[in-house]
Amino acid sequence: MRWWIPLASPVPEMEEEEMEVAVVYESLFGNTRLVAEAIADGIRTADPAANVSVMRTGATKLGEVGAAGLLSAGRQLRRRGYGLASKPESFIVTGSEGPLRQGELDRAREWGAILARHAGVPARS
Numbered sequence: 001m002r003w004w005i006p007l008a009s010p011v012p013e014m015e016e017e018e019m020e021v022a023v024v025y026e027s028l029f030g031n032t033r034l035v036a037e038a039i040a041d042g043i044r045t046a047d048p049a050a051n052v053s054v055m056r057t058g059a060t061k062l063g064e065v066g067a068a069g070l071l072s073a074g075r076q077l078r079r080r081g082y083g084l085a086s087k088p089e090s091f092i093v094t095g096s097e098g099p100l101r102q103g104e105l106d107r108a109r110e111w112g113a114i115l116a117r118h119a120g121v122p123a124r125s
Contacts, residue, residue: 019050031098042112085118
């Protein structure tokens with residue numbers, strides 16, 4: 001599974017305001033949902049004040065959200081001044097329906113924390 005969604009705010013300097021984050025995913029077998037929730041947990045760990053939502057795209061059939069749809073969404077966001085906050089990350093699913101490979105949810109949580117830090121949130125101990 002490939003994640004292309006990390007986007008940074010178009011505002012170059014963040015003020016001392018609550019960070020608004022939407023983790024949007026599509027999942028047929030539930031594995032991507034678990035990764036999305038783990039990413040959100042990582043963001044919340046790095047910034048407990050962040051308002052983090054995890055949302056499903058609403059597509060229900062394989063292929064409804066294809067690369068063309070993601071590219072179109074990405075293009076619209078870039079036009080509005082958004083850009084990648086970090087390089088995309090991949091998470092491994094064993095078999096076509098899962099489960100996730102051991103340790104992948106921990107990696108997703110860490111990646112969420114990295115995304116929060118890229119957004120200007122200092123690391124928390």
